[in-house]
Amino acid sequence: xxxxxxxxxxxxxxxxxxxxxxxxxxxxxxxxxxxxxxxxxxxxxxxxxxxxxxxxxxxxxxxxxxxxxxxxxxxxxxxxxxxxxxxxxxxxxxxxxxxxxxxxxxxxxxxxxxxxxxxxxxxxxxxxxxxxxxxxxxxxxxxxxxxxxxxxxxxxxxxxxxxxxxxxxxxxxxxxxxxxxxxxxxxxxxxxxxxxxxxxxxxxxxxxxxxxxxxxxxxxxxxxxxxxxxxxxxxxxxxxxxxxxxxxxxxxxxxxxxxxxxxxxxxxxxxxxxxxxxxxxxxxxxxxxxxxxxxxxxxxxxxxxxxxxxxxxxxxxxxxxxxxxxxxxxxxxxxxxxxxxxxxxxxxxxxxxxxxxxxxxxxxxxxxxxxxxxxxxxxxxxxxxxxxxxxxxxxxxxxxxxxxxxxxxxxxxxxxxx
Amino acid sequence: xxxxxxxxxxxxxxxxxxxxxxxxxxxxxxxxxxxxxxxxxxxxxxxxxxxxxxxxxxxxxxxxxxxxxxxxxxxxxxxxxxxxxxxxxxxxxxxxxxxxxxxxxxxxxxxxxxxxxxxxxxxxxxxxxxxxxxxxxxxxxxxxxxxxxxxxxxxxxxxxxxxxxxxxxxxxxxxxxxxxxxxxxxxxxxxxxxxxxxxxxxxxxxxxxxxxxxx
Numbered sequence: 001x002x003x004x005x006x007x008x009x010x011x012x013x014x015x016x017x018x019x020x021x022x023x024x025x026x027x028x029x030x031x032x033x034x035x036x037x038x039x040x041x042x043x044x045x046x047x048x049x050x051x052x053x054x055x056x057x058x059x060x061x062x063x064x065x066x067x068x069x070x071x072x073x074x075x076x077x078x079x080x081x082x083x084x085x086x087x088x089x090x091x092x093x094x095x096x097x098x099x100x101x102x103x104x105x106x107x108x109x110x111x112x113x114x115x116x117x118x119x120x121x122x123x124x125x126x127x128x129x130x131x132x133x134x135x136x137x138x139x140x141x142x143x144x145x146x147x148x149x150x151x152x153x154x155x156x157x158x159x160x161x162x163x164x165x166x167x168x169x170x171x172x173x174x175x176x177x178x179x180x181x182x183x184x185x186x187x188x189x190x191x192x193x194x195x196x197x198x199x200x201x202x203x204x205x206x207x208x209x210x211x212x213x214x215x216x217x218x219x220x221x222x223x224x225x226x227x228x229x230x231x232x233x234x235x236x237x238x239x240x241x242x243x244x245x246x247x248x249x250x251x252x253x254x255x256x257x258x259x260x261x262x263x264x265x266x267x268x269x270x271x272x273x274x275x276x277x278x279x280x281x282x283x284x285x286x287x288x289x290x291x292x293x294x295x296x297x298x299x300x301x302x303x304x305x306x307x308x309x310x311x312x313x314x315x316x317x318x319x320x321x322x323x324x325x326x327x328x329x330x331x332x333x334x335x336x337x338x339x340x341x342x343x344x345x346x347x348x349x350x351x352x353x354x355x356x357x358x359x360x361x362x363x364x365x366x367x368x369x370x371x372x373x374x375x376x377x378x379x380x381x382x383x384x385x386x387x388x389x390x391x392x393x394x395x396x397x398x399x400x401x402x403x404x405x406x407x408x409x410x411x412x413x414x415x416x417x418x
Numbered sequence: 419x420x421x422x423x424x425x426x427x428x429x430x431x432x433x434x435x436x437x438x439x440x441x442x443x444x445x446x447x448x449x450x451x452x453x454x455x456x457x458x459x460x461x462x463x464x465x466x467x468x469x470x471x472x473x474x475x476x477x478x479x480x481x482x483x484x485x486x487x488x489x490x491x492x493x494x495x496x497x498x499x500x501x502x503x504x505x506x507x508x509x510x511x512x513x514x515x516x517x518x519x520x521x522x523x524x525x526x527x528x529x530x531x532x533x534x535x536x537x538x539x540x541x542x543x544x545x546x547x548x549x550x551x552x553x554x555x556x557x558x559x560x561x562x563x564x565x566x567x568x569x570x571x572x573x574x575x576x577x578x579x580x581x582x583x584x585x586x587x588x589x590x591x592x593x594x595x596x597x598x599x600x601x602x603x604x605x606x607x608x609x610x611x612x613x614x615x616x617x618x619x620x621x622x623x624x625x626x627x628x629x630x631x632x633x
Contacts, residue, residue: 162533184579216517217524219532253504254517282466283458289436289451296443311613338606341599349598351577359579374580380541381574387545388567395547406545413542417534 169372176364212307
């Protein structure tokens with residue numbers, strides 16, 4: 001700005017929620033004079049933020065009457081480049097009572113799920129936009145109570161497919177029980193079980209059985225213990241020693257029960273001892289340190305690694321390999337399978353671990369279950385083939401029928417639990 | 419200060435002791451192994467006690483403030499007590515009820531999640547077009563989609579147990595195992611590299627924190 005022979009520069013300094021205006025007058029000769037206007041003089045306060053709008057409370061679908069979902073359109077002061085709003089606070093009134101804080105949401109949020117509610121009470125909400133100096137409330141919602149739904153209709157296709165596969169499992173179990181011979185293909189690693197136990201017997205050395213490091217709630221641990229039952233029966237027959245260090249107390253209990261039952265079936269209950277299975281520690285690498293020590297000191301001739309394994313897989317398999325033991329491993333953890341394949345003599349890959357118990361036992365229940373699961377795999381293969389063909393032809397040639405088929409398959413298989 | 423240095427030397431002593439297993443089993447390793455196993459077992463006992471028996475059960479059944487007691491936790495506590503009956507051999511068989519409940523309940527609980535992720539999502543993610551509209555897609559996308567579709571399909575063929583792997587079916591299964599092995603090879607390299615970072619971490623501790631050779 002110029003004013004006669006003077007140039008004037010206007011500087012605005014913004015400090016937190018108030019303004020300080022300084023006017024610096026500079027003469028042509030370079031002399032300057034500053035006049036500052038203090039906040040008290042100007043009293044220019046930051047305005048409160050605009051409240052969120054269109055606040056609606058709705059029932060959370062397909063739950064046990066415990067949740068409500070609140071949605072809103074964010075404040076116009078909560079947009080890219082307009083950051084007056086620091087967040088949102090959600091207030092709830094239960095059964096006509098006073099409004100209490102129910103939670104908070106970050107800037108940019110437009111929904112909130114309220115949990116642990118009761119279907120016997122009604123709730124009213126409002127959302128407040130919070131700035132550095134103000135809290136501005138939205139209008140209140142209508143009173144609403146959470147509802148209970150007994151069927152999750154979004155998962156109907158999941159139910160249909162699961163029902164088909166479960167039915168086929170039951171059907172094949174029934175067929176197997178009726179005496180029909182069900183075929184199971186050869187699984188290479190399992191043919192070596194007899195040989196491995198025989199080798200330990202001839203060498204007079206123990207067999208080490210490691211059921212992974214997970215608890216009884218892991219299906220791989222259960223699969224490992226099922227194979228243990230068959231292995232333990234043969235060990236009892238051959239009068240070989242078994243050593244089983246475990247990392248979970250429940251697995252210890254289940255393993256003892258399994259071996260005890262196997263020894264009874266083999267007609268040698270007197271040869272069973274609780275010392276065959278011992279708890280070490282829940283700590284992953286503490287367990288590994290102990291098992292490695294057992295391997296090098298007792299030098300088992302055969303090692304079974306069947307269950308859920310994590311980072312310890314290669315350490316265990318390499319130590320077993322270094323002492324010259326024959327190793328049969330199996331896990332459904334894809335990241336650990338490469339280590340077992342590299343360091344063990346035989347590896348049960350993924351589902352082979354679960355098929356192993358059926359293969360070894362030949363029990364109708366397990367064989368029928370395996371056959372039924374194969375029906376499921378057949379369905380999946382057909383769906384993949386049909387889906388890839390229809391979506392490719394539909395896109396490449398824009399043929400209505402293929403597009404319809406592709407959309408239908410997409411709808412069916414999108415029914416999955418979040 | 420003294421105790422900090424002392425802890426540092428103990429940590430270095432134990433680290434080197436565990437690594438001494440690379441040479442062979444020795445008394446130093448045995449000592450470190452016993453300390454590791456003993457301390458970790460004790461640590462887990464304390465952790466499980468405060469997390470489960472106190473943090474979950476006690477606080478849940480006898481809450482403070484406005485919280486409502488959750489009496490369902492008593493069922494879990496009863497099942498836990500049944501497990502302890504193993505200490506009395508005559509009625510130890512009762513503990514099988516707890517085991518049966520855990521195995522059955524978790525099998526049912528996980529069924530839907532496994533089915534959802536291993537079947538529904540797997541199929542949905544595999545169904546993708548090999549070309550775009552009017553065959554318009556880059557070679558990179560086409561090859562990628564073919565690998566996913568063929569790999570998943572033939573992989574399923576390999577895991578089909580009720581049919582002998584012979585003829586065209588056997589050839590598909592061989593392609594499937596080829597895909598699996600390539601995947602395992604890639605996974606092996608990736609995981610080994612990530613494990614190297616753990617080794618680097620321990621060496622960094624020895625050279626930096628303990629010996630002070632790296633600043």
